[in-house]
Amino acid sequence: MGILDIRNLSVSYDGKTILSDFDLSVSKGEKILIKGRSGIGKSTLFRIIMGFSVHNSGEISLDGIPVDSEHIWDIRRRVAYVSQDTDIAEGKVSDLLDEVFSFKANKDNPAIEDLESIMDELSLSSGLLNKQYMKLSGGEKQRIALVLALISGKDIFLLDEVTAELDADLKHKVVEMFFDNSQWTVLSISHDREWEDKALKVIDFSEEANNGNIRH
Template identity: 30%
Template sequence: MTFIDIRNLRKSFGPATVVHDFALAVERGEFVSFLGPSGCGKTTILRMIAGFETASAGSITIDGQEVTDLPPAKRNVGMVFQAYALFPNMTVAQNIAFGLRVARRGPDEIAARVEEMLRLIKLPDIAGRYPYQLSGGQQQRVALARAIAVKPQVLLLDEPLSALDAKIRVSLREEIRSLQKDLGITTIFVTHDQEEALSMSDRVVVMNEGRAEQIGTPFEVYNYPRTRFVASFVGTLNILTATVIDAENGRLAIDGREVLAAHTVEGRASGDTVTVALRPEAVTFGEAADGRDELAGTVEAVSFLGAVVRIRVRLESQTVSLDAFNQPAVRLPAAGEPVTLCFARDDLLVVAGG
């Protein structure tokens, strides 16, 4: 059942429209991420859900109640900001209790809830500290505890991990996801980090220039991008130009070499140019067996990336990158060496926008 229903949402600042007819239905307890580059409108949508920005058009409904024109205090929404936004003159306990005091809860209830939240974020002994005495990761845990202390219907997270270093970011995102599952809070998470979105979410909304380019599970968005933008933004991808030979049967040519896509090429005729996408991890060396395509080229560069070695191969006018596991006992081709690449037909995707 739909818990958050957003319809035809639009936001303009003067003559500039930054969100265009955005629509999304979020289920109760679902974790949805808005993923996109800076300036794509994802935080603006989050702020409209919270009530910090007024929608220019459209509607927002939470659990059957329309909240489009309600002030933030009238919406049961918790929000965690990128910059923590803790009160520096308040202790950790006072920060967590702030929303409860505004809601005029009793002292005993507040004390019990603060203690519960500190246990929940695994920081039971820091109630008397001030924000400046905490690490960045601890401050963000406290900000999260403050947001959920009031038992919100919806939890909104605006790039809460971007200011943290890599190891803490990975650890904290796992904690946030685990906590969200345990509490069952419907959550919307804004990020420009594709790894965060793919690893944490039930569904991902890929945003571009104020519009949702694609909405789907992490598996769908990564493996079956619908547009060139999604294909290039989510993960590392080979974007190639191909010529249609036989649209109905999916026959294409890449740099003069015929390949066969798994599906028909809709809306195209022989001789048309299309954009195709191919993940580096889907490409291997060797001649193609049945059900696979092959391309021939010359190794242009070999890059060591730790667990993975990325090899760039020049075809005629285009390049293809492939990822191989770093196995010391396995010889990899050197720059200048001719190679044959192969891949499954299902991995060759014809994408829109090219």
């Protein structure tokens, strides 16, 4: 059994089938790239794993724990999900960090000590902490969201277009950071070549669609 198991997953919205009998098994430490044209249901898959969207049928389990209303809160504490929508906060960046680390689940998280070094690695100066989050550039917002995922202490990552607004150097660096840790399980939705160059397993939703596992 893998760390993430998806069996016969079917999803439809407003009468439109997005996924049909979709299967996926991910082993611990695996790095998977998910690609395919936009609107095909890649992000929906992540949202379902996080319990933000519902599926019609099929089973999903994470480390043997079923993704259902009873366990979803534990699953959210185990999975680091970075959405492509970076509109995640108002106010100062430091307030955002303080808030996240005030959550009961994160209070005793030792990973916060890595904050400075990770920000540094992603070329974010510490002066950024005093800036208004909304005034940051798209790339800076993306990196702040990534920093929060990286210091969350979690080991399963669902990354949705997290490098889209970064320059080539940073794209490369971010990909390296995730691939360097053999314990981390990473599912990344991306159109960036940097992920494709490294990923051992690529799921092409467009091909799955042709095979009848994804309808559109």
